[in-house]
Amino acid sequence: MTLLTPRIEELSLNLERVRSGEGIGAEVVRWLRAVSGDVASLPKPQSHDVHRGYYRTLLYRCEGFELLALHWEPGTITSIHDHGGSRCWLAVANGSIGVENYVRRDTGATPGYARIDLEGRETLPAGGIDFRQDDVHLHRCFTGSEHAVSLHLYANPIGRFHTFDERAQTCRDAESTYDATLTV
Numbered sequence: 547m548t549l550l551t552p553r554i555e556e557l558s559l560n561l562e563r564v565r566s567g568e569g570i571g572a573e574v575v576r577w578l579r580a581v582s583g584d585v586a587s588l589p590k591p592q593s594h595d596v597h598r599g600y601y602r603t604l605l606y607r608c609e610g611f612e613l614l615a616l617h618w619e620p621g622t623i624t625s626i627h628d629h630g631g632s633r634c635w636l637a638v639a640n641g642s643i644g645v646e647n648y649v650r651r652d653t654g655a656t657p658g659y660a661r662i663d664l665e666g667r668e669t670l671p672a673g674g675i676d677f678r679q680d681d682v683h684l685h686r687c688f689t690g691s692e693h694a695v696s697l698h699l700y701a702n703p704i705g706r707f708h709t710f711d712e713r714a715q716t717c718r719d720a721e722s723t724y725d726a727t728l729t730v
């Protein structure tokens with residue numbers, strides 16, 4: 547039992563309202579902003595997947611959602627990715643995170659093929675939130691010269707998702723993994 551436990555029930559209720567169409571996610575955004583300061587001080591895992599410059603710590607998982615903290619090394623860039631059919635909220639807890647937005651143009655009917663277009667870039671400062679609600683609006687995230695910490699909420703939890711190569715017009719299946727689990 548630590549810092550987020552009393553707030554998980556509140557988050558669960560907020561997400562339930564979004565799911566049932568009663569809420570539009572404003573309560574979820576407020577919740578993420580309220581707890582992101584606590585998340586900024588969470589410990590970074592001892593080790594991480596060497597193929598990526600960020601550390602993924604699972605904070606909470608249930609049938610309806612999962613909550614993760616990501617610690618970012620400077621100069622990290624992710625693959626372009628979707629979110630496996632889940633809605634995704636990314637809240638910057640510390641530092642800043644750049645986001646490149648892409649749109650998927652094909653229907654996904656041809657395995658391994660994807661046509662995507664860059665739509666724009668933005669930089670999220672601490673307190674900034676990025677939201678994805680379908681697998682058409684893709685993104686990749688990156689850091690500049692400083693470390694960053696972010697809080698990620700996926701509803702439902704992500705099992706598998708896709709990464710994309712813009713130039714080759716390909717996509718591939720990937721598995722969501724954690725570097726550490728921290729009970730909150």
Ligand SMILES: [Fe+2]
Pocket residue numbers: 627628629634685
């Ligand atoms: Fe993402």
